[in-house]
Amino acid sequence: MRDAREQTIHFVSLGCAKNRVDTEVMLGVSDAEGYRVVTSPEEAEIIVVNTCGFIGPAKKESIDTILEMAQLKDQGRCERLVVAGCLSQRYPEELAEQLPEVDHFLGSSDMLELGAVLRREAGRMLVGNPAKWTLRASDPRRLSMSGPSAYVKIAEGCNRSCSFCAIPGIRGKQRSRAIADVVEEAQRLAEQGVVELNLVSQDTIAYGRDLDDRPKLAELVEALGDVPGIRWIRLHYLYPESLDDRLVALMAEHEKILPYVDMPLQHASDAMLRRMRRGHGGARLRKLVDALRERIPHLVFRTTFLVGHPGETEADFEELVDFVRWAEFDHLGVFTYSPEEGTRAYEMGDEVPAAVARKRQRQLMSIQRKISREKLRARIGTEIEVLVTGPSEESEYLLEGRYFGQAPEVDGKVILQNGVARPGEIRRALVTNAADYDLLADLLTPEGEWDAPPGSRRPRKRKVRLRTLA
Secondary structure, three states: OOOOOOOEEEEEEOOOHHHHHHHHHHHHHHHHOOOEEOOOHHHOOEEEEEEOOOOHHHHHHHHHHHHHHHOHHHHOOOOEEEEEEHHHHHOHHHHHHHOOOOOEEEOOOOHHHHHHHHOOOOOOEEOOOOOOOOOOOOOOOOOOOOOOEEEEEOEEOOOOOOOOOOHHHHHOOOEEOOHHHHHHHHHHHHHOOOOEEEEEOOOHHHOOOOOOOOOOHHHHHHHHHOOOOOOEEEEOOOOOOOOOHHHHHHHHHOOOEEEEEEOOOEOOOHHHHHHOOOOOOHHHHHHHHHHHHHHOOOOEEEEEEEEOOOOOOHHHHHHHHHHHHHHOOOEEEEEEOOOOOOOOHHHOOOOOOHHHHHHHHHHHHHHHHHHHHHHHHOOOOOEEEEEEEEEOOOOOOOEEEEEOOOOOOOOOOEEEOOOOOOOOOEEEEEEEEEOOOOEEEEEEOOOOOEOOOOOOOOOOOOOOOOOOOO
16 A cells, blocks of 8 residues: 555546456556546546557547547646557557657556556556466456446457457457356455346357366356355357357356347358358358247347458348348447458458448448337336346436346446336336337336335326437
């Protein structure tokens, strides 16, 4: 713990949920060093930007954010600017030369080195080997996500060779955590009031394959299900391959393992899946979607697709459109291809114009918006369990939460227009309305009655603005 005057620090976390976990580790490091975290960068004496370097738009956002924060060295209280994460891991020399405003660079596995930076015991360049660190339960961590949910990173790195992806070069080979270590972290999170775990990694389905005892993902999930206080467990980033029967059974039957599959499929055309080096064809994906829906009651399916990859023809895209209409996914994201040096796709010809890729992205999202709206409207009049997360952004007089099919920050929310509940409670609710991505619901009592404060009468329905995203 620092003996000197308490200093202020501000964090900016960009990119994916895995990056968020890394930022939370650095938050824990700053706590251990006695720094006070402030929400406004203008008040901070030290600013840390955890960057994303995955695709072009993410890199631009990272650079723009660094330059914005650098202005506060002249106009604010900022004394030192620290840049961490994937962008500095990928381009350490270039950034060091082009950004003299930055005082320290940390890579994608150098989160704990922030301690030396804060103690003024570190040099400028601290970007190390990306494979040298894997999160441990003993590492400091402070949660940054509001509400009773947390991400749990179960592995780092990736052994896949997808043509478009630069992650293996940035994060290194797969490094899984031991089951006991993940369980220990889950126990600590439960003691802090967390009731929902969202398991993440680069390739979650490959968990354990790099460990000597080769534990299965199902073993880890089942062990986490035994942690007291944990109510919901959701799996993210499952690679589309044959899922273990035991894992499927857990999602179908276990009261804590949610029937939620997040599986980035990327495309549906055989030709494109070959060019992307995905290791399977479109027919296999159709069989997989059918099998999961048949075996897991009430399944909610999230996926992502990539359009504009080199060689994608109009026929390939139409095949993807047909697949999306057939599958009727609950949640879908669409990215446009970004040429990334060091990837196989970067050397390919047959480039797709960026304007064409953006048009294809808009078309897919338009189709999905209608699918999502109809799926949510079908829930009107049904009862759901809602994890209450806190006050609503719509009004201080409303609460909001999520049902099991809504992952935090990416899948929409449930706006609760009555009753009283604490964050972390899982309550029954009656769905009364739906928009493209959000639901409106009434909280119910344990007896199934409308939940209202004592002495009140059921009011006329107040108009509530539901989010409709383009």
